[in-house]
Amino acid sequence: MMTKTKKFSIVIAGGGSTYTAGIVMMLLENADRFPLRALKLYDIDEARQAIIAKAIAIELKEKAPNIEFTWTTDPQTAFTDVDFCFAHIRSGGYKMREQDEKIPLKHHVVGQETCGPGGIAYGMRSIGDIIELIDFMERYSPDCWMLNYSNPASIVAEACRRLRPNAKILNICDMPVGTQRRMSQIVGLQPEDLEVRYFGMNHFGWWTSVKDKAGHEYLPQIRDYVAHHGYLTQVEVDTQHMDASWQATHKKAQDLLAVDPNYLPNTYLKYYLYPDYVVAHSDPEYTRANEVEDGREKRVFTAAQKIIDAGTSEVGAFPIDSHASFIVDLACAIAFNTHERMLLIVENNGAIANIDDDIMVEVPCIVGKDGAEPLTQGKIPLFQRGMILNQAMVEKLVVDAWIHHDYQELWQALTLSKTLPSAQVAKEVLDDLIVANREYWPELRHADHEVH
Numbered sequence: 001m002m003t004k005t006k007k008f009s010i011v012i013a014g015g016g017s018t019y020t021a022g023i024v025m026m027l028l029e030n031a032d033r034f035p036l037r038a039l040k041l042y043d044i045d046e047a048r049q050a051i052i053a054k055a056i057a058i059e060l061k062e063k064a065p066n067i068e069f070t071w072t073t074d075p076q077t078a079f080t081d082v083d084f085c086f087a088h089i090r091s092g093g094y095k096m097r098e099q100d101e102k103i104p105l106k107h108h109v110v111g112q113e114t115c116g117p118g119g120i121a122y123g124m125r126s127i128g129d130i131i132e133l134i135d136f137m138e139r140y141s142p143d144c145w146m147l148n149y150s151n152p153a154s155i156v157a158e159a160c161r162r163l164r165p166n167a168k169i170l171n172i173c174d175m176p177v178g179t180q181r182r183m184s185q186i187v188g189l190q191p192e193d194l195e196v197r198y199f200g201m202n203h204f205g206w207w208t209s210v211k212d213k214a215g216h217e218y219l220p221q222i223r224d225y226v227a228h229h230g231y232l233t234q235v236e237v238d239t240q241h242m243d244a245s246w247q248a249t250h251k252k253a254q255d256l257l258a259v260d261p262n263y264l265p266n267t268y269l270k271y272y273l274y275p276d277y278v279v280a281h282s283d284p285e286y287t288r289a290n291e292v293e294d295g296r297e298k299r300v301f302t303a304a305q306k307i308i309d310a311g312t313s314e315v316g317a318f319p320i321d322s323h324a325s326f327i328v329d330l331a332c333a334i335a336f337n338t339h340e341r342m343l344l345i346v347e348n349n350g351a352i353a354n355i356d357d358d359i360m361v362e363v364p365c366i367v368g369k370d371g372a373e374p375l376t377q378g379k380i381p382l383f384q385r386g387m388i389l390n391q392a393m394v395e396k397l398v399v400d401a402w403i404h405h406d407y408q409e410l411w412q413a414l415t416l417s418k419t420l421p422s423a424q425v426a427k428e429v430l431d432d433l434i435v436a437n438r439e440y441w442p443e444l445r446h447a448d449h450e451v452h
């Protein structure tokens, strides 16, 4: 365990991400509890990263000159002498996110970043890149921990379980964090006042309890609110999920709740429970990738360029992504053995009693210096169990297909997904995805059976 006086060295993998600047500002804000001695950015896209990095360099020179700041595209430089790697890479970039969304929509199927065929396509791109990052980390800083929020987190986590079972990697998602902030607002508390029970997989789960520290149960009160408004609240609650399309998603939670009013649903379940609604409300010519390119990406890179041109951050500092402070909570839990309770993506091993041990689930965990200890959530009902087992086998088939370079397994994965109506449509979507992903996926072995 590290002592409280220790200062940390961090590498952010995906240095050119739209989130990097906000996370660095958040790190500065949290410097008293998580002090930095060195910060590095690592990316494979030198030009993209340089814009973010040069602006951050100006900010840090003005606000925290003691932090040694560098950026690089060289893995050895990036991963040498680091305590933590915060990983948020996007394999294939926005160009390929757009394809993940638009190709399925062309076939009247859900087109989404992490759910359905788009998430599967993204998974097939991400697995190799994340494994490579783990190998860099283990080669150059064997004691380093990777806090990974690169998507699709669920498929990535299953791939790590299979391919690097002993790696020091923790996979985490911000969606429960964001929704819990909304819940706290609904009941007039602060997010840190809430203690939850939750079961499922990443972007695929349910809250079974939301209590305050004194043990009062708020689930019925939140349920009554969500039944009318979904998770829509009046006040701006976070920086990340405020665009119009996100507001519609928060609202749609009321229809997710209707299917099983006992538990509070994760908003991502809409892609599995109402795929026809999602397709009907999507514009196949302008998807979320386009919205982000025209919104967040443009805002962040314009702000960075403005700082670079002026040579000072006085022209407008980057907004602090306070929402991302859960990453510091996680790093502190490991560094200082705080035994903080957090939702993480971990191997089940009995945490959910009546599903397989080897499924990567998302459940509350106690986090300390050796990583995560999952808290048991007991047995779950038939409906959720059926959904989870279905989705878990889809994701296992994806990882199998990546490992074996097997067309058949990937076709089965798409066919099994609740977002696809038939093996025929699954094949048509898959064949288009293969063409679009030629540069990124392993070449799949084909057993070319005509479908008649």
Ligand code: NAD
Residues within 6 Å of the ligand: 013, 014, 015, 016, 017, 018, 019, 020, 042, 043, 044, 045, 048, 049, 088, 089, 090, 091, 092, 093, 094, 129, 148, 149, 150, 151, 152, 153, 172, 173, 174, 175
């Ligand atoms: P982005 O495209 O702006 O940034 C990703 C960066 O990663 C790019 O600069 C790209 O060049 C770089 N990159 C791609 N492949 C790489 C590799 N192999 N090694 C190093 N760098 C690489 O994307 P974004 O919108 O900022 O999102 C970044 C990631 O964070 C995505 O995976 C997104 O899905 C994820 N995300 C996850 C959560 C969560 O809760 N789990 C929340 C928000 C975003």
Ligand code: G6P
Residues within 6 Å of the ligand: 113, 151, 173, 174, 175, 240, 288, 292
């Ligand atoms: C949520 C999810 C992330 C996902 C993000 C997409 O935060 O938890 O996993 O990457 O939304 O947001 P975007 O604004 O890029 O559509």
Ligand code: MN
Residues within 6 Å of the ligand: 153, 172, 173, 174, 175, 203
């Ligand atoms: Mn997520």
